[in-house]
Amino acid sequence: MLIELILFMLLGILAGTITGLTPGIHINLVGALLVGISATILSAVNPFFLVIFIAAMAITHTFVDFIPSIFLGCPDSETQLSVLPGHEMLREGKGYEAVMLSAQGGIIASIILMIIAIPLSLLVPKVYSPINSIMPIILILTSAILIFGENKKISALFVFTVSGILGLCVLNMNIKEPLLPLLSGLFGSSMLVTSIRTKVKLPPQQITKPKEKVLRPIIGSIIASPLCGFLPGLGSGQAAILGNSLLKTERKGFLILVGATNILVMGISFISIYAISKTRTGAAAAIHQIIGTLSWQMLAVILVCILITGIISFFLVRFLAEILSQKIAGINYSLLSIMTLVFLTIIVVVFSGFLGLIVLAISTITGIYCNQLNVRKTEMMGCLLVPTIILYLF
Secondary structure (H helix, E strand, C coil): CCCHHHHHHHHHHHHHHHHHHCCCCHHHHHHHHHHHHHHHCCCCHHHHHHHHHHHHHHHHHHHCCCHHHHHCCCCCCCCHHHHHHHHHHHHCCCCHHHHHHHHHHHHHHHHHHHHHHHHHHHHHHHHHHHHHHHHHHHHHHHHHHHCCCCCCCHHHHHHHHHHHHHHHHHHCCCCCCHHHHHHHHHHHHHHHHHHHHHHHCCCCCCCCCCCCCHHHHHHHHHHHHHHHHCCCCCCHHHHHHHHHHHHCCCCCHHHHHHHHHHHHHHHHHHHHHHCCCCCCCCCHHHHHHHCCCCHHHHHHHHHHHHHHHHHHHHHHHHHHHHHHHHHCCCCCCHHHHHHHHHHHHHHHHHHHHHHHHHHHHHHHHHHHHHHHHCCHHHHHHHHHHHHHHHHHCC
16 A cells, blocks of 8 residues: 555656646646546546545645746746746846745745644634634735835735736636636736847856745744635735735745745645635645545645655756756747747636636736836735635625
């Protein structure tokens, strides 16, 4: 049984690497596909091994996904914030360092998850309802801090409001995978179009070891991640904003915070199945549908799988980022941006249809305009914060 467990974990790491490197492919899509075929093609496979496969794939994807997010500017709902400081560092020849900062946060979070799993599983059932009731206040305060922390407060409020209205409209449309065209447009294709128009030329990338204090961003992620890992309507993007609002970090620290938050939210979503029988991520939902409520023994195996997968994924990301850093300076970045934009458009059409293509176009135009107002791109996270606040209030 141990051999099969290791085999499925390695297969999950391989699958997560492929999905993580592919722009626009979200782990939720793969999880939904696995659920669909688990009752037919994979019916002979022990559900226990499928759970290990999904957990390993989800964690690996979360690590590797920062590579296209930073090097190509193609984010998904977990990594859209990394595009902001990550792309800036890429243009300074520090793309490798940006990727490794996020991976550093991820590996630390994998270890921390083992430490906080038991306390969280005991505490959350007791505080779940009280915290859930005041979540709108927390989110409104977070949004206010986000906006009024800008020098151009009116412009920031405008960007936050426009993005929020756009997000509210898109999330209430009858469209499959609405976040794919919405976030890809605001944070991905808008940057790709700008790169194509300005004919960006990347400098040679430096292969340097990240140097940044980790305590502040890690504490921020530890505080915010449980809120977003257990409560409905919140994801790692909101958790990262909340964590950074509580403990301000510079751009390098912010990348560590985002990397740690993504892993913690994913891991806590598995704990959530055990503690309160709720699913908060696509991977957790897939596991819940395949095996039902987790036993403590099953959760323990998943946590060990996350730790081992996290360690392997860290070194895998370092290897892939180093290769890409050595090659990307010699590539025509404008042509690469065009190819990536075309591929991203195809992905949107395949998964979100013609309506998704319209959303992508509108989101891209909105993103380009908002980028010209000289406020932090995090203001466009209003596209998720505003709908979430309204969800809690009504």
